[in-house]
Amino acid sequence: MTSEDGREARPGNAGAGRGVNLKSAEAFVFPVRVYFEDTDAAGIAYYASYLRFLERGRTEWLRALGYGQEALREHTGIGFAVRSLAIEYLKPARLDDELLVVSRLREVARVRLVFDQRIERAGALLAQASVRVACVELKSMKPAALPRALRQTFGCLA
Amino acid sequence: MTSEDGREARPGNAGAGRGVNLKSAEAFVFPVRVYFEDTDAAGIAYYASYLRFLERGRTEWLRALGYGQEALREHTGIGFAVRSLAIEYLKPARLDDELLVVSRLREVARVRLVFDQRIERAGALLAQASVRVACVELKSMKPAALPRALRQTFGCLA
Amino acid sequence: MTSEDGREARPGNAGAGRGVNLKSAEAFVFPVRVYFEDTDAAGIAYYASYLRFLERGRTEWLRALGYGQEALREHTGIGFAVRSLAIEYLKPARLDDELLVVSRLREVARVRLVFDQRIERAGALLAQASVRVACVELKSMKPAALPRALRQTFGCLA
Amino acid sequence: MTSEDGREARPGNAGAGRGVNLKSAEAFVFPVRVYFEDTDAAGIAYYASYLRFLERGRTEWLRALGYGQEALREHTGIGFAVRSLAIEYLKPARLDDELLVVSRLREVARVRLVFDQRIERAGALLAQASVRVACVELKSMKPAALPRALRQTFGCLA
Numbered sequence: 196m197t198s199e200d201g202r203e204a205r206p207g208n209a210g211a212g213r214g215v216n217l218k219s220a221e222a223f224v225f226p227v228r229v230y231f232e233d234t235d236a237a238g239i240a241y242y243a244s245y246l247r248f249l250e251r252g253r254t255e256w257l258r259a260l261g262y263g264q265e266a267l268r269e270h271t272g273i274g275f276a277v278r279s280l281a282i283e284y285l286k287p288a289r290l291d292d293e294l295l296v297v298s299r300l301r302e303v304a305r306v307r308l309v310f311d312q313r314i315e316r317a318g319a320l321l322a323q324a325s326v327r328v329a330c331v332e333l334k335s336m337k338p339a340a341l342p343r344a345l346r347q348t349f350g351c352l353a
Numbered sequence: 354m355t356s357e358d359g360r361e362a363r364p365g366n367a368g369a370g371r372g373v374n375l376k377s378a379e380a381f382v383f384p385v386r387v388y389f390e391d392t393d394a395a396g397i398a399y400y401a402s403y404l405r406f407l408e409r410g411r412t413e414w415l416r417a418l419g420y421g422q423e424a425l426r427e428h429t430g431i432g433f434a435v436r437s438l439a440i441e442y443l444k445p446a447r448l449d450d451e452l453l454v455v456s457r458l459r460e461v462a463r464v465r466l467v468f469d470q471r472i473e474r475a476g477a478l479l480a481q482a483s484v485r486v487a488c489v490e491l492k493s494m495k496p497a498a499l500p501r502a503l504r505q506t507f508g509c510l511a
Numbered sequence: 512m513t514s515e516d517g518r519e520a521r522p523g524n525a526g527a528g529r530g531v532n533l534k535s536a537e538a539f540v541f542p543v544r545v546y547f548e549d550t551d552a553a554g555i556a557y558y559a560s561y562l563r564f565l566e567r568g569r570t571e572w573l574r575a576l577g578y579g580q581e582a583l584r585e586h587t588g589i590g591f592a593v594r595s596l597a598i599e600y601l602k603p604a605r606l607d608d609e610l611l612v613v614s615r616l617r618e619v620a621r622v623r624l625v626f627d628q629r630i631e632r633a634g635a636l637l638a639q640a641s642v643r644v645a646c647v648e649l650k651s652m653k654p655a656a657l658p659r660a661l662r663q664t665f666g667c668l669a
Numbered sequence: 670m671t672s673e674d675g676r677e678a679r680p681g682n683a684g685a686g687r688g689v690n691l692k693s694a695e696a697f698v699f700p701v702r703v704y705f706e707d708t709d710a711a712g713i714a715y716y717a718s719y720l721r722f723l724e725r726g727r728t729e730w731l732r733a734l735g736y737g738q739e740a741l742r743e744h745t746g747i748g749f750a751v752r753s754l755a756i757e758y759l760k761p762a763r764l765d766d767e768l769l770v771v772s773r774l775r776e777v778a779r780v781r782l783v784f785d786q787r788i789e790r791a792g793a794l795l796a797q798a799s800v801r802v803a804c805v806e807l808k809s810m811k812p813a814a815l816p817r818a819l820r821q822t823f824g825c826l827a
Contacts, residue, residue, distance in 0.1 A: 230412055231422075232405040232559065234552035236606045236739075237807060241547060242751045243720035247390040250716070254388055258449075264389075265449040265710075277716045281755040287810055290552045291416075291423040333711060336761055390717065392710035394581075394764045395649060399705060400566070400593045404559035423552075435558045439597040445652055448710045491553060494603055546728055547738075548721040563706040570704055574765075580705075581765040607732075607739040 223256040229292040239287035252296030282324040381414040387450040397445035410454030440482040539572040545608040555603035568612030598640040697730040703766040713761035726770030756798035
């Protein structure tokens with residue numbers, strides 16, 4: 196059940212108990228487990244797996260604010276595309292590790308969001324990233340203004 | 354903290370609240386969310402993604418019994434390798450779906466486990482699979498007898 | 512440049528030199544290299560990676576017959592969805608292995624194809640699979656009759 | 670067949686015909702096809718897929734110089750771990766696209782390599798990245814000096 200702007204009727208319920216949504220400028224924390232699928236023959240998490248973890252963190256952050264991406268697409272035709280990112284890999288994650296993806300919205304502009312994200316294990320920082328995301332009209336993949344409701348929601352967080 | 358047979362001191366704690374471990378012959382249920390990483394350009398979950406979900410189900414089943422795979426490897430040198438599987442794809446999973454992976458151990462032999470697994474969404478069956486897994490000595494990838502403790506644990510479930 | 516039925520003007524050119532398209536009932540052979548992305552912490556190719564390799568084999572088989580899937584989608588709205596598969600993993604593939612995906616169309620029906628596929632390394636059989644694929648109308652994911660031109664092309668091969 | 674430093678007897682043969690190894694400071698070009706596995710529900714290549722493509726480019730660059738990573742590991746115990754990367758996504762890649770991964774070694778130090786990499790389609794730049802890679806002792810994942818032979822080989826290219 197979603198309203199016309201793509202906001203789900205029961206915001207964040209699906210992620211409840213899994214993500215912790217701190218208020219305002221604070222960080223959103225989402226747990227991720229490392230499975231075989233995430234590792235490689237060097238015995239550690241493959242470097243592209245971290246980008247999958249980071250996206251789960253951003254997706255659950257958005258869901259905790261009440262917006263599922265599939266519902267957004269259906270109701271507004273917009274979505275998000277990563278425009279650039281920089282990531283530092285500090286310590287390797289390993290099979291069975293339980294990681295935390297810590298996401299913080301640093302900047303909101305008309306068509307753009309910038310996130311600071313960290314991947315941690317038991318308090319140790321494994322990776323940190325800065326990710327620039329554009330709001331796009333999904334059919335054309337062209338930049339689109341953030342829907343007003345999202346911008347207001349995000350504006351309170353950055 | 355793990356004992357000598359690779360059993361974790363606090364069985365299943367990491368999965369607590371996420372997997373539900375039913376007793377004996379009953380099924381183990383683990384939730385999985387569909388993210389962009391799992392989908393493809395046809396707009397649905399990619400067919401290989403289901404194998405990743407199934408493995409998460411088996412891994413969390415094992416963890417709920419007290420065995421992490423990384424700890425098993427360190428302490429016993431053994432692990433599990435899929436020998437064969439058959440899967441039917443009945444209905445597509447889509448972005449943002451919350452799925453349940455339902456795993457049931459059907460058969461235990463000296464070096465082999467057979468699982469029946471299902472992927473469900475809100476009560477609908479999306480996929481069902483039968484997966485034959487061998488216990489292997491990880492260095493050589495040769496078949497190895499299941500450690501006695503595991504076999505006893507599994508024996509009560511099949 | 513594609514014709515109205517989605518057949519590319521220069522059939523198979525992009526795959527030329529990489530796949531070998533044998534006539535009629537014979538097998539189509541496509542090479543695949545094992546990279547870190549395909550492996551896991553057990554030091555071997557992850558079991559879901561084989562499904563990615565098998566799909567590359569089927570996709571390049573189709574391309575060698577003159578049909579790109581993106582062009583098919585644009586021109587006919589149809590695509591292919593795997594309905595079921597059975598796979599046996601006989602020997603592990605490892606990092607840097609150069610594999611051959613050997614694909615053979617076993618059966619063609621109005622809305623369905625069945626493939627026998629093998630993954631080989633230097634003459635050794637690593638995995639074998641049987642894959643049932645449905646022709647679907649991509650918007651609805653409902654079964655659709657194979658376009659006549661494809662059926663004629665496939666009919667000569669099975 | 671590999672020599673003691675892990676160099677393959679027939680340098681680059683496996684990549685022959687697929688990668689083009691330009692001399693000295695010039696770029697190494699490796700083709701990559703976009704399959705369903707690489708795409709997501711937005712209809713384009715998933716943002717982490719580009720990291721897989723970039724790694725294939727670096728791996729084939731190394732192979733063209735005569736070094737397979739599996740052979741390196743066996744003979745020297747060393748490997749490569751990405752320490753950081755920055756990537757810009759300029760235009761989306763789509764299903765069936767044939768891409769070129771263009772890799773150029775920009776810097777060689779005692780334990781570190783820096784690559785400039787681009788992903789192109791028919792002359793259009795889709796993505797560009799800078800990737801810092803450390804030479805590591807694989808058992809410990811600690812930094813290790815590049816083997817002398819590699820350093821000499823690389824030194825002529827940067």
